[in-house]
Amino acid sequence: MPDSSPLLAVSEVSVRFGGVSALADVDFCIEKGTVTALIGPNGAGKTTLLGAITGMVGISQGRVALCGQDITALAPHVRARRGVVRTFQNLEVFANMTVLENVMTGRHALAPYGVLDGILRTPRFRAGERACREAALARLDFVGLADKKDVLAGELPYGSQRLLEMARAVAAEPLLLLLDEPAAGLNTQETKALAGLIARVRDELGITVGLVEHDMDLVMGISDAVTVLNFGAVLASGPPAQIQADPDVVAAYLGD
Amino acid sequence: MKPWYARNAAKAVLLALALGAAPLVLPNEYYINILILGAINALIALGLNLLLGYAGQISLGHAAFFGLSAYATAYATTRLGLPIPVGMGLGVSLAALVAWLIGIPTLRLRGNYLAMATLGFGIIVHIFMNETVEVTGGPSGFVGIPRLALFGYAFDSDRSYYYFTAGVLVLAALFCLNLIDSRLGRALRAIHTSERAAQTAGVDIAGYKLFVFVLSAVFAGVAGVLYAHFLSFVAPSSFGFHFSVQLVVMVVLGGMASVWGAMAGAFFLTALPEALRGFEEVDILIYGAILVACVMYMPMGMAGAAAGAWRRIGRWRRGSSGQGEGGHAG
Amino acid sequence: MFAAAAQYLVSGLTVGATYGLTGLGFTMIFNTTGIINFAQGEFVMLGGMMSVFFCTWLGLDLFSAILLAVAVTALVGAAMERLTIRPIQSSSPINLVIATIGVSILIRGAAMLLWGKDTFSLPPFGKAAPIAFLGAAVQPQSLWALAITLALLTALKLFFTASIHGKAMLACACNRKAASLMGISVARMSLFSFALSAFTGAVGGAILAPITMTSYDVGMMLGLKGFAACILGGLGNPFGAAVGGLLIGIMESFGAGYVSSAYKDAFAFVVLLLLLFVRPSGLFGKAGVERV
Numbered sequence: 081m082p083d084s085s086p087l088l089a090v091s092e093v094s095v096r097f098g099g100v101s102a103l104a105d106v107d108f109c110i111e112k113g114t115v116t117a118l119i120g121p122n123g124a125g126k127t128t129l130l131g132a133i134t135g136m137v138g139i140s141q142g143r144v145a146l147c148g149q150d151i152t153a154l155a156p157h158v159r160a161r162r163g164v165v166r167t168f169q170n171l172e173v174f175a176n177m178t179v180l181e182n183v184m185t186g187r188h189a190l191a192p193y194g195v196l197d198g199i200l201r202t203p204r205f206r207a208g209e210r211a212c213r214e215a216a217l218a219r220l221d222f223v224g225l226a227d228k229k230d231v232l233a234g235e236l237p238y239g240s241q242r243l244l245e246m247a248r249a250v251a252a253e254p255l256l257l258l259l260d261e262p263a264a265g266l267n268t269q270e271t272k273a274l275a276g277l278i279a280r281v282r283d284e285l286g287i288t289v290g291l292v293e294h295d296m297d298l299v300m301g302i303s304d305a306v307t308v309l310n311f312g313a314v315l316a317s318g319p320p321a322q323i324q325a326d327p328d329v330v331a332a333y334l335g336d
Numbered sequence: 337m338k339p340w341y342a343r344n345a346a347k348a349v350l351l352a353l354a355l356g357a358a359p360l361v362l363p364n365e366y367y368i369n370i371l372i373l374g375a376i377n378a379l380i381a382l383g384l385n386l387l388l389g390y391a392g393q394i395s396l397g398h399a400a401f402f403g404l405s406a407y408a409t410a411y412a413t414t415r416l417g418l419p420i421p422v423g424m425g426l427g428v429s430l431a432a433l434v435a436w437l438i439g440i441p442t443l444r445l446r447g448n449y450l451a452m453a454t455l456g457f458g459i460i461v462h463i464f465m466n467e468t469v470e471v472t473g474g475p476s477g478f479v480g481i482p483r484l485a486l487f488g489y490a491f492d493s494d495r496s497y498y499y500f501t502a503g504v505l506v507l508a509a510l511f512c513l514n515l516i517d518s519r520l521g522r523a524l525r526a527i528h529t530s531e532r533a534a535q536t537a538g539v540d541i542a543g544y545k546l547f548v549f550v551l552s553a554v555f556a557g558v559a560g561v562l563y564a565h566f567l568s569f570v571a572p573s574s575f576g577f578h579f580s581v582q583l584v585v586m587v588v589l590g591g592m593a594s595v596w597g598a599m600a601g602a603f604f605l606t607a608l609p610e611a612l613r614g615f616e617e618v619d620i621l622i623y624g625a626i627l628v629a630c631v632m633y634m635p636m637g638m639a640g641a642a643a644g645a646w647r648r649i650g651r652w653r654r655g656s657s658g659q660g661e662g663g664h665a666g
Numbered sequence: 667m668f669a670a671a672a673q674y675l676v677s678g679l680t681v682g683a684t685y686g687l688t689g690l691g692f693t694m695i696f697n698t699t700g701i702i703n704f705a706q707g708e709f710v711m712l713g714g715m716m717s718v719f720f721c722t723w724l725g726l727d728l729f730s731a732i733l734l735a736v737a738v739t740a741l742v743g744a745a746m747e748r749l750t751i752r753p754i755q756s757s758s759p760i761n762l763v764i765a766t767i768g769v770s771i772l773i774r775g776a777a778m779l780l781w782g783k784d785t786f787s788l789p790p791f792g793k794a795a796p797i798a799f800l801g802a803a804v805q806p807q808s809l810w811a812l813a814i815t816l817a818l819l820t821a822l823k824l825f826f827t828a829s830i831h832g833k834a835m836l837a838c839a840c841n842r843k844a845a846s847l848m849g850i851s852v853a854r855m856s857l858f859s860f861a862l863s864a865f866t867g868a869v870g871g872a873i874l875a876p877i878t879m880t881s882y883d884v885g886m887m888l889g890l891k892g893f894a895a896c897i898l899g900g901l902g903n904p905f906g907a908a909v910g911g912l913l914i915g916i917m918e919s920f921g922a923g924y925v926s927s928a929y930k931d932a933f934a935f936v937v938l939l940l941l942l943f944v945r946p947s948g949l950f951g952k953a954g955v956e957r958v
Contacts (some may be wrong), residue, residue: 136532156535165536172533174526185522189538195547199511202341205518212519231477252538392760396767441943451763452702452893453942456935457892467928577886581771588764621775627768628750631761635754 085148087112087288088164088256093142095312098273102128105310106142110256110305115289117299117320120309121333126292127169130258130307133290134166135159146255161189163255167245169264169292175234179225179244182233183216185293186248191216213301219247222285223277239270242291246277250285257281258290273297273300300324308332344513348506355502359495368494370607372566375501376559378602381586382505382512382595383555388584390516390524390591391548392621393443394451397458398583401553403465403575405560407472408483410570420485426563431557432550438507439549444542450549465572477571484565501562504598508555512595524548525593578620585623588630590637597639669801670684673918680808680877683815683933684710684916687870687900688892689907690822691863697902698838698859699755701762705746705770706867707889708777712739713868714875715882729790736868742773743864747857755856764832770885777882788875811873818869819908826904835859864896867892887931891918894938900948910949 086109095103103125109258110116118126133144135156144152151159165186171191174182205317220226223243228236233244233307242262249257259278263271281287293299299306299320308315309331316323323329355375359368380402387393405427412423413580442453465472472478484491484500491497515521526534526543534541564570582605590601612619688710693702716735720726726734741775746769754761791810797805826832837845838855846852871880871888892907899906914934922930941948 104350134536135536155540156532157538157540160536160538168533172530174529174533176529177522177525181522184519185526185534185539188519188523188526191519193519195515197518198520199514201345201514210517231365248533248537388760392758394760394763438939445942445946449946452897453939454891456894456938456942459887460932460935460939463929463932582769584764584767592760601877617779618775620771620778624768624770624772624775628765628772631755631757631765631768632750635757635761 085145086110087147088243088290089143089145090133091143091145093129093132093144093205094140095132095137096140103132106309106312106314108290108307108314108317110290112255112288113282113286114304115278115291116305116307117291117293117303118307118309119293119296119299123311124309125312126183126309127260129247130166130260130290130292133258134164155294160252160254164258165249165254165256166258167242167249167261167262168274169259171238171241171245172245173233173236173241173248175232177233178230178255179220179233179236180213180216180229182244183219183247183251184212184220186251187212187215187253189252207240216247216251219251222250223247226292238265242266242274246281250281250287254287256288256290258292260292261294262291263293263295271298274298278302316321344510344517347513348510351509352502352506355506356499358502361408365494368498370610371603372494372498372501372538373563374496374606375505376563376566377583377606378505378588378599379508379559379562380556380583381411381590381602382508382596383552384583385514385587385590385592385595385598386512386524386548386555387552388587389591389598389666390521390528392528392544393545393549394584395454395549395552396451396584397454397456397461398552398556399575399577399579400454400461401435401456401556402560402563402579403570403572404434404461405431405557406564406570406575407478409414410478410564411471413482413565414478414480420603423516426446427561428554428557431553432558434554435550436546439513439546443545443549452582455577462572462576465575472572475572475584477569479569481564481568481570483487483568484562499564501566504558504562508558509595509599516595520544528593585627588637589626590633591639591641591643592635592637594637594639594643597637600638670923671692671920672800672802674923675916676802676804676808678916678919679912680811680915681874681919682895682912683811684870684874684888684911685891685895685914686908687815687818687866688888689895689911690819690904691867691870692893692896693899693902693904693907694835694863694866695859696896697904698835699751699856701751701759701766702893703860703863704763704766704889705773706863706892707885707887708770708773709739709743709864709867709885710871710874710888710892711777711880711882711885712742712773712864713871714788714880714884715781715786715871716868717788717872717875718880719781721788722786728791732872735872736865739856739868739871740865742860744857744861746864747860751860752853752856770889774882774885777885781882783882785879785881786875787879788872791873805877807873807876811877814869814873815908818866819905822866822904824846831858837934890938891934894934894941897941897946898948900950901946903948906948906950 083092090106090108090111093103093106106129120126128137132139135154145151146162146164151162174185191208191212193205197205217226220229223246225240225243225247236244263274266274277304278289282289306318306320308323308329315332316326316329349482357522358371380398384395384398387395408430412426413419413420438453438457442450466475491500493606523539523544526537526539527544531541585606586601587598607621630637688706691706691709692703695701713735716738717732720734721728721731750765750769754765790807792806798803826836834850835855837850838852890915895911896907898913899910914937917937918930918933921933
């Protein structure tokens with residue numbers, strides 16, 4: 081059955097922290113097979129919206145749907161298993177595990193053996209671990225970190241840690257990958273490489289990408305669709321060129 | 337080359353050899369008692385190590401699981417006249433059940449409410465042990481527990497009891513090593529480092545924490561039944577906050593995320609009172625000082641310090657001989 | 667029968683005052699630093715034991731002895747923060763909790779070494795003759811305890827709302843980064859919160875010592891019950907902690923009187939467990955403590 085509904089649909093979502101309204105009646109969707117960017121001035125609510133989508137932030141009202149199915153009541157780890165995975169603005173790699181172990185952990189939900197298998201070292205365990213390891217190596221290869229597989233994640237340089245988080249996230253074979261300011265702290269060269277990587281995630285791995293970003297060159301260069309948030313509400317939505325020309329958007333960024 | 341998945345079994349064999357050889361180096365038979373108690377404590381420490389070092393949760397009431405299990409098997413085998421294996425099964429099951437009941441509500445919460453819940457729980461259990469005299473025998477304790485006998489073989493000599501307990505310990509250590517070296521172990525280490533990142537990797541944080549908590553109670557329960565059928569006598573004074581703290585010290589001192597460290601810490605702290613004989617007034621002070629010093633100067637414990645030294649040696653060797661693979665401590 | 671109830675009420679309020687002050691200490695440190703200080707109960711113990719030490723052993727008059735005891739305990743609190751907490755403040759929460767547990771054991775061990783395992787009592791503050799009230803015999807010390815607690819609470823309230831240092835501490839509680847950006851020295855606030863909590867706890871110990879005996883190991887129970895008070899009132903709510911303490915004291919007293927005195931100590935912990943299970947945000951805390 082062809083699915084014409086968006087991959088991710090956020091409907092009338094509001095998030096309140098005490099008396100402060102972080103998100104007000106937000107409608108937002110991400111179409112399958114795209115790179116959709118979410119931009120806006122600081123404090124606009126972008127990270128809060130990511131949190132609402134992944135379930136790490138509670139919603140006061142509204143719905144979140146994945147492939148047409150309501151996931152609003154699901155716990156974060158269940159949503160992750162359904163196919164919504166994210167990276168973090170303030171890197172959260174597993175610092176005291178090796179690079180390879182980090183990515184294998186990303187693949188946790190896909191490893192087909194149980195606790196007892198692990199303890200007794202059954203053939204199912206061995207096969208499962210081997211498959212997990214190979215898949216993880218493939219993802220490391222994809223981001224270009226294969227030669228660092230046995231390095232402790234905490235010892236990697238910043239840019240490599242960002243790549244590691246990406247590899248860990250795609251190892252879960254998600255439907256939707258949400259990137260929270262992936263270019264933060266990267267220099268121009270690294271940002272360009274990131275853009276290429278995001279495009280490959282969409283094209284080679286077939287993963288839809290949601291991108292929260294401040295770097296306008298990156299956003300406009302790689303996105304298929306852009307949504308602008310301001311003060312917790314959607315200001316504009318559309319293709320990059322249209323957004324760049326929108327006077328409201330320009331005003332929001334420059335202040336009035 | 338040995339298959340990678342059997343390297344833990346190899347380590348377990350080495351452990352078995354070391355433990356088996358230990359009685360041979362002792363000056364006299366009295367010290368076998370210390371070894372047995374050390375092995376029993378090591379069992380609890382293994383479970384607590386999984387909880388503290390891997391799931392990142394503190395239990396300040398593990399003495400209560402140890403004690404509940406001991407009393408349960410004592411009661412079952414004397415008052416109810418049940419066979420020893422049944423008593424032991426009941427003891428371990430009780431510990432697991434109680435842990436499950438406490439864990440469900442508390443492990444849902446962020447932050448370390450488990451520390452408080454287990455502290456309160458431990459104290460309540462201790463009070464009940466002292467007060468419900470008809471069931472537990474009160475402060476004077478429960479006597480007459482039969483010595484362990486399985487399948488017709490009675491472990492009457494201390495030496496035989498030690499080998500049995502050491503055997504259980506080896507199996508428990510292998511269990512832990514295999515657990516850690518699997519996707520569950522990775523998930524636990526992930527939870528410990530970053531709960532959010534673990535969630536987005538699909539890890540059920542609350543579920544795993546509960547599982548590890550119950551598992552750690554099972555280890556304490558096994559230790560408890562071994563204890564009861566060894567000493568033939570249990571009293572509330574062994575199961576109070578003092579012992580719960582000692583258990584935490586064992587794990588912290590040994591190294592919070594190290595199977596070997598936990599066992600080493602347990603044996604060390606079991607032997608310490610022997611060395612401190614005549615210094616009873618200072619023992620509390622020393623435990624406190626060890627905890628503080630460990631956290632401040634040796635946060636990875638003895639095992640971590642050893643592993644750090646090993647890595648430094650490895651890096652120095654690699655530096656002089658080119659690229660090589662880094663390993664990770666067991 | 668009414669007389670018995672009045673008796674339980676008064677003794678419950680008295681001991682509850684100490685629980686409340688202990689809980690208040692927990693809250694102040696938690697609010698400023700985010701740490702649950704397991705050593706809080708030992709500060710309460712030190713308040714009572716040091717008062718006994720200065721008064722009975724060194725022969726000071728009661729008033730000076732208590733003042734000195736409370737001041738010294740505040741210093742101990744400050745020393746704890748500076749020597750053991752500050753160096754590892756960026757450690758994982760587990761390590762911090764273990765550090766406070768270690769310090770609490772250390773303090774208890776030192777107390778045992780210095781003063782032995784005996785129990786001691788402090789002379790009451792005023793007259794010793796009981797006052798009749800609703801058929802109950804109320805010791806004047808109870809009135810002293812409640813009055814001092816009320817005075818201390820009022821002083822703290824004024825401090826937090828009217829003085830710049832107090833407001834600075836509250837700022838740290840709300841948002842440490844913002845506070846430090848505003849020029850507040852978070853490190854100094856941290857130190858101060860430990861000293862203040864130790865001070866508060868010590869007062870609680872001193873006012874209770876004439877009524878219930880004190881010894882080197884009363885700290886643990888008092889600390890835990892103070893923590894229960896803290897959770898009952900809502901972690902983070904200072905005056906909730908005080909109210910929580912009074913409630914726990916009353917519950918314990920009535921429980922011991924009407925149900926069983928052997929299990930007296932268990933009541934506070936049963937309440938604690940039930941709270942953690944059912945309503946971890948307590949009576950006055952924000953509902954919805956973060957769930958995983």
